Structures are given as C-alpha cells and as structure tokens.
Amino acid sequence: MSKKKQDLVDHAESLFYNYGIHAIGLKRIVTEANVALMTMYNHFESKEDLVLEVLKQREDRYFDLLRSHVNTSDNQALAIARAHSEWLRSSRQNGCMFLRAKEEYSDPTHPINTYVVAHKEALLAFVKKENFNHEDAMRLVLLLEGATSLAEVVDVDEVATQLQSMVTTTIGE
Amino acid sequence: MSKKKQDLVDHAESLFYNYGIHAIGLKRIVTEANVALMTMYNHFESKEDLVLEVLKQREDRYFDLLRSHVNTSDNQALAIARAHSEWLRSSRQNGCMFLRAKEEYSDPTHPINTYVVAHKEALLAFVKKENFNHEDAMRLVLLLEGATSLAEVVDVDEVATQLQSMVTTTIGE
DNA sequence: TTAGAAATATAATGATCGTTCTATTTATCA
C-alpha cells in the first residue's frame, strides 16, 4: 500500500467516522490528505470502494486488539471487555462505524451492508470460539454494543467500568 | 398540526431513519409525502427545523410508551425493558435514530446534537425517577442501547428475550 | 541519464443539494 493511498484511507476513516459517509465529499478527503483527486481514482474504483477499504482496515485493527487481549488473559470475557474499552478510549465517541455504515446503506444487497453484516457475524464467531455458547456470545456482544452507544452520552471511563463489571457478573466463565 | 405538515414529518422520519439525514434530499420527502416543496418551507424554516420536529415527535412517542408500561407494572426495570422491546419490534432495525442524528451532526454546539444529548439525559432521568440509583440507571440504559444495536444484526425477538433476561438479573430491584 | 510510472492541476460532466422567488390554483370559512 503506497503512502498516498494509506493517507487517503486514514483521512477518509476519520472524516467518515466523525460526520458520516454521505455527509463527506471526496474533495474534502483528498484536500485534507494532501492528495490529488485523480490519485484517489487511481487507487480506488469509486467512493464505495474507498469506504470498503476503510472498513476492512478498521476491522483488522479491531480484531487484532481483541486477539492481543484474549491471548494474554485467562478470563476471556473480561479480556474482550477490556479490549473493547481500550478501543473506545482510543478515539472520539461517535458510535460504531460499522453499524453506521450499514445504516447509511440499508439496502441488504449493497456491498457495504453485506460487509458490515459479515463483520458482526465474525465478531459473534470470535466470541464463540473462546468457549462461549450462542446465548453468552450474544449477551457479550450486546454489552459491547451498548457500551459503544452509551459512551456517546456518558463519560467513556465510567462506561468502561460498568461494562467490565456487567460482563463479569453476566457472562458465565 | 395540519395534515400536510404531519404527512411531511411522518415521511421525513421514515426516510431519515432508513437512509440517514444527509442521504435524503427534501425533494424525495415532499414527493413521497405528496406535498409541494414550498409547503414544506411554509411549515418549516429549514431542513434542520424539520429534523428537530421529527426527533421531538419520536421522543414523545418513545416516552409515552415507556410511561404506559411503567404505570402498569411493579417491576420497573423489566417494564422498561419490555417497552423498549416493543419499540424495537414495531419498526425496522436501523439503530437508534437519536444517536444517528447526533453522529451526523457531531458538532456539540449544533442544535440537533444538543437535542439528542438532552434526550438521552432525559432517558437517564426517567430511569432514575423509578427509584434507580445512578449506576443502575446507566446499566439499564446500556442494556437498552445494546439491544437496539444488536437487533440490527440478530433477530429482534431473540434480542428482546436476552434483553429482558439480562435486565432481570443485572438491575437491582 | 533516461524511460516509465505515479501524482499532479484543471476543467468539464450531469445530477442533486438546500433555499428562494413568482405566480397561480385550491381550500376554508364567515
């Protein structure tokens, strides 16, 4: 991945996350990334293609974070909750970018929509892989998503504390 | 509220919820509502003004539903969870419209942003009014928001079942 | 040094955005 291309992805992710995909034009992205518009079309087929690359890189970072916590703990539920707390603390609180992308492209046949659905199914599968049954996996993910939303209105540190507490008492070890 | 004005609000709410605010133009709204564009500007100062009216009516409906359940139950936490489940079941699963509006207008001084923050603070206050302390109120709202998000990916009935179960075991009666 | 690739600036495309203006028609009600 060339430096220019990565700059585009990074600035696109930040702007899309802060304002939404439809709300941000390509001109704003290339300007802030110090890249020519034609360079963007040299690297990506379309805006939709850029969005998908943003989501793909973000997904990789998220699962890498989850894995690094799970691999160094013996309480997998709490490890996931701690990883998610760290994820939340590391950026602005503007909700889950994956769900927001799905909500903007709510046609279930749209590539962005199907990508997000697959991402959330991958998250559920990740949890189940750590020896949680279907019900506990759903409960854990519900708590993670609730923390992401609540942190938009309540201080993220307070939310993280409650998340970890609730996961400990709710999810069967 | 004249019939034409209410038609505008209803169709705007549906379109905004399904696709997002920036993604929907006023032309689409007035066309589907069978109303002239100038009629919309006769009733609302701007698109932002229309958005605020949509949120206001939606907020009224949501709190009315919460109140009706709380007033006919002695388990207030479960009553709120049941009301929220009914709310989710009664429409498409595209997330919390209030948080989504806030996310699209993430400038904390924007009227839409401040309206949503006030709405979520009102929700927390509503819960606290039912004899829940600050911590339990936050936990309950976290569970509600988590259910809203999870229902975008998992069958809403399954989510509602888990929500009510988690509320019962998590929130001190 | 030089050939080929990458990135650039600029302009044009047709479409849509929110908003405003004008002029005409329709509905309401005393």
Place this chain on the structure above:
DNA sequence: TGATAAATAGAACGATCATTATATTTCTAA
C-alpha cells in the same frame, strides 16, 4: 358568494456531489 389563507407548479439560485478526461509535472528505478 367573497375574502382570506393554504397549497400548488415551476423555475432559478449558487453550491456541491461523484466521476471522467486531458495534459503536465514529479518521482523512481534501471
């Protein structure tokens, strides 16, 4: 019926949208 208000169609505004074309410059590697 006649007066007042509500709603209408249609065009125009300047701005921005995603995308494409053209032509020039900068970088890179042999």
